[in-house]
Structures are given as C-alpha cells and as structure tokens.
Amino acid sequence: MKIILKQVRLLNPEQKLDKKDDLLIENGVIKKIGGLTETDFKSSKVFEFENKICIPGLFDMHVHLREPGREDEETIETGSNAAAAGGFTGVACMPNTNPDIDSAEIVRFIKEKSKNHLVNVYPVAAATLNRKGEALSPMFELVESGAVAFSDDGTVIKTAAVLRSVMEYSKMFDTPIIEHCEDDSLSDGAMNEGLTSTLLGLPAIPNVAEDLIVARDIMMAEFIGARIHIAHISTKGAVDLVRQAKKKGIKVTAEVTPHHFTLTDDNIKSFDTNYKMSPPLRTRADIDAIIEGLKDGTIDVIASDHAPHSIEEKEMEFIYAPNGIVGLETTPGLVLSELVHKKHLTLEQAVEKFSINPRKILKISIPGIKEGEKADLTILDEDSIWTVDISKFKSKSKNSPFDKRLMTGRSVAVINNNKMFYEDKFIEI
C-alpha cells in the first residue's frame, strides 16, 4: 500500500532537516520525498498534513508494562496501544514485573508478545537477580536475547559494592545502568519534605535522599568508567551533580518525567493519591532547576515513567497508596504545552529529548527521514488544543492527575512496522 503525507513539515535535528514537502511511503518504507507525480497521488491514500510536523518516531525509555504479573493493570498490548495513541513508536520497559525481567526467557517472552505491534518494545533487564541487590543478573544471556539496559528500577541498587560489580560486568556490553536514585533509609515517606509536608502531616522524603545516590553513582561511574543513566531526576541538587559530572567527562545521562517539570508538592493539598509519586513531586525551585537542566543539555531525555495502577489500589489512604501515574498518553501534550509553547525548549530540542537521545543512550538506531529508510515516524500537531479525558485512554489504568487538563499540542499519527495509528485506529499500510 502507498500513502502520501501531503505538505508536511519534515523535521529531524539529527539530519539537520527542516522543510515542507510531500512524503511517499510504500510498504512501510519512505520511497520519495518531494517530486511526487500525479500517478503517485492517484495510486496512494493521501493524508492532508499541512501545518503538521513529521519527526522520527517518539521513544519513551521508561515505561512499566506490568506484564508478566499484573495484567489487570496493563499488558504489553494495552501499553503498546497507549504508546501509539500518545505518539510513540518505541518504548523501553522496566524489569519490575512478576517475575522480574532477570532471565532470557522473560526477555524473549516480551519480545515475542510485542513483535506484531506498531510499537517496538525493548526490555530493560534487572541489574541483579530478583532486583534484590545481591547477585548479578545473567547479563550475557539477557543482552543476547535483547535487553538494552540494566536497572533495579523501583528501587536503588542496594550497596556500593554490588553497584561496582554491576558496572564492571556490564562494561563488556556498553549498556547503560539505569538507576532509581533514592537512599532507602531516607525514603520511607509519602511526599516531598518541606513546608507542605509539615502542613499536611505526611511522612516525607528529603531531596538529599536522591542527591546522595546520584553522587554515589556518578563517583562510581567515574571510578569504573561505566555508563550511568539517572532515571526520573527530581531535585535541584541532582541536576547540579549531573551538570558537574558531564563537565568532568563522566559518562552520565539523565531523564526527567513530565510530572516532575509540571507539578509541585503543593498539588498534594487535596490528598489526591494521583499526585503520589516516586520520587515525590518537589518544589518550584526544583522545577526551575530541571528546566534549566533541560535547556543546557544536562538532562538528555524526557520519559514518562508510565506506571499503571488499578483504581482499587490507587484509591486508598494516602500513606498506603502505591506510587506513580500513567503517562504515555499525556507526555507529548505536556512537553509541547509546558516546554515548547512556554519557550523553554525549541521544538528541535524537544524532539532530541524524546526521540533521538533515548535511542542514542540505548544504542538503538535513529529513524531517518530519507528515501529508502523504514518509515518510523510521529506526526505532531503543535497547536491542537485538547482536553485530557482519562476514560479515552488506551492504557488499562487511568491513574492520572492530568484528567480534564487543557493542553496545546499532541500527536495526530504514528507510523512504524507497516502500520499507522490515526484517528483512534490502527491501519495496515
């Protein structure tokens, strides 16, 4: 089948490409850019994408798909559907499933389950067996079967000694270690520590709980010469540490979630558990530092930390409710509304942070917008004004604090693996 994206703005900072033209895709491959003939138009399905922007498919390097183990909350299929609806063509899924992703068998299970979907799913394997922080996971077989990184996400790698082994061993594969940076002994709380936690009487987690581990991991990465990726950075201190480390040439990268650059601990005054996250929502000063870090390149990636939870689990007394929110279907809207339209980032910078850089970190090839390349594309409408409606989410879970929020900008279509998601449905192309 042939489709034409007519007069779309083609944007790929990696190729220094930014021009308006017609794009012809045949059997999932980019056949022609510009110079389309009347025959081409007659024989193709034409999409009028004037004023839309075509970029390399968005990539979310931090999602929880819950399968295997909690298929009531999300499955590889529903999570992938949510990714496509949000505008992503690729995701990396975290290993805190049940069982954990700590054997080749589970990696292959995930690859097998996701193979016919528009969205590519790349498993992140556990750094240690059962994510217990004791014994190394079988990294050779995990990498061989398709794992792209190692992480004990959900928790920190317990001791410096184990972290050292994880980094040393994984150097053989040049895979990044993705670390959930939180000192366990300081993290027994339900929200950020500060005046708001004092007023609300909730047990709290100080910024230093994150800063300490970021400092530890950076020092260890320098010592070993390994690659460390800081997941969901949330504090000003951690941003400063990463900035200094990059200046010294240490191999550190960092990601931030949309909620950590959009919301503060003030939102918890309603005691709505959809504002309960790990790491917790911080303060305005932290958001300002994060935005500064996004601007100057200290923070490389925007990732959703998509964390589906059932209603029964999330609708609970605040201190008992689980952490996290779904994010695949609100991330592009928040990036465009909160960062691009507010002029913190250019559109090119945003595309780097949620399409190009995550792939570079995970060593996944970056889709090009060139003739002969496989079509792996996201079509954005920068100016579409829309309201979030959780009841329309493709995700099985609806735990989002952004319900009914007005956003400017969204994904209108994604194309990958000979499929297109457009106007709420998948089409074979």
Added chain:
Amino acid sequence: MSLSNRHLLGLYGVPKEDIQLILDTATTFREVLERPIKKVPTLQGKTIVNLFYENSTRTRISFELAQKRLSADTINFSTSTSSTKKGETFKDTVRNIEAMKVDMIVVRHQSAGVPQYLTRISKANIINAGDGIHEHPTQGLLDMYSIRERLGRLEGLKVCIVGDVAHSRVALSNIFGLKAMGAQVTVCGPTTMIPIGIESLGVKVIHSIDDAIANNDVLNVLRIQLERNAGVRIPSLREYHQYFGVTTERIEKYNRDILILHPGPINRGVELSSEVADGPYQVILDQVTNGVAIRMAVLYLLGTMH
C-alpha cells in the same frame, strides 16, 4: 450563629469566629456536665459512627460520652489493621457504614488526609479525631478552652509547645488554632523534633526548656511517643528528661505563674516529672473534662447545621 464549614477536618484555615463559637458553646455544655442529670436531647435521632482505624481509648471514650450526653445513637467501629491488610478497602467499609444511614462520622486514622478523603466519598458530617501526624482539631480546641478557662483569654498570650512537634498532630492543631486566636506561639524541643519550615507560620523555635518556662504563660507539653519511633531522634529518655523535662525546680526557679497542659497519656519522669504531673501548675484532668464539653459543642454545631 453557625459554623462556616459542615466538617471539622482540622484547624488549618478555620476562622476565629468559628473557634470562638465552639469555645462559647462548650461553656454551656461544660455547665451541663456539672448537673446531676448530665444529658440533653439535642441530637436525639441522629446516628454517629466512631470510625477508629488506630488504637485510642481516651479520644474514643470522650467522643462516645459526648454523643451520649447529646442523646445521639452511637456506633463504634474499631480496627487497628489497615485496609491494605484486610480484605475490604477503606472505601467499601465507609460505603457500607454509610448505607446504614449515618449522619456523622468521627474518624481516626494512621494516614493524614483520610478525613478529607471521607468528605469525597460520604455525605455525612466528618469530624477528624486524629489523622496521622497531621491534625487533631478537637484536642487543639480543648487545649484552647482549658487555657481560656484559667487565664480568661487567648489573645496576646504566650504559649509554648514542648516536645516532638514534628511528629505530633496535637502540635499542628494547637499552632493553627492559637495563631487564629491571636496568641504568640513558640515551639521547644530537640532540633530533630522541630518540623521543617515551621517558622514560616509565624512560630518561634527555641531549644531551651528554661527559656520556654521563663518566657511563656502556658506550656503545652507533648508526650514523647516511643511508638512513633522517637528513639531515633533522641539519645535516651533520660537525656530528654534532663534537658527538656518540665520539673518543679525549673518552674519554681523561672516562672511560678506558668500553666502546664498535657494531652495525655503522660510519661512520668520523661516530659513531666511526677511532681509536676500532679502539682498545682497543671490542668491535665480539667483538659479531660473540657474535652467532653468541646466534643459536645462540635457535634452539636455540626449536627444541627442546615
């Protein structure tokens, strides 16, 4: 006159007029408690549930007695296990109780915010009887009542809250209530027990019990709660008593006019010496009696609102 809110979730943001009204109403009920027949028909036909998710004897008995004095029908639901460990969720428990047509819910829970959450899932009037380390508004009110009863006013008084302020729901309710009534509030305790940012509420922070006694009209002395892990914030109860304990020697040396409050139960020889706990400066048992009157006032004012 009526209150501006149909729930009592805390004293944060409660206007002075409301606090005044509750204290004045309590004066009337305090008089009822001195009568040979201590019962009025005010809440006849109203059903009140005491929903206690945390062990409590004093507060629950005080509420129950207040409800009986007002002729309300009372049901007690007590459990010390959280809903996460039980089969039923908190929401389902509340829905079930509500289906029995209750008018008011008095709630105590380990998690801050549960009273607020209840207002979203129930139509009853909600009264917070203590949520986590957040608020305990009827305790704050009865403390203010006891101070006013003895000293005749609250405005301009200097009140110091002593102890583990950071892990006390009593402290926060006192601070909000006393500030609204125009008192000057100081907190005194080891640095590990002072909450972050408390100064921004207009509260003074000190670390000397001698200064606290010398420079205040009232000390509200909190219980050192070993059950709230106080052990990691102080080296020992002995050291705490030595440097932060209220003793007769200290009172007689620095301020013989001081009024001592304590929300109970007392750790004798820790925050108060036994001599002080039984001595002439304290009003601890008056607080208990006043607690019933305050709870009657709150139940009455909320239960008769339209």
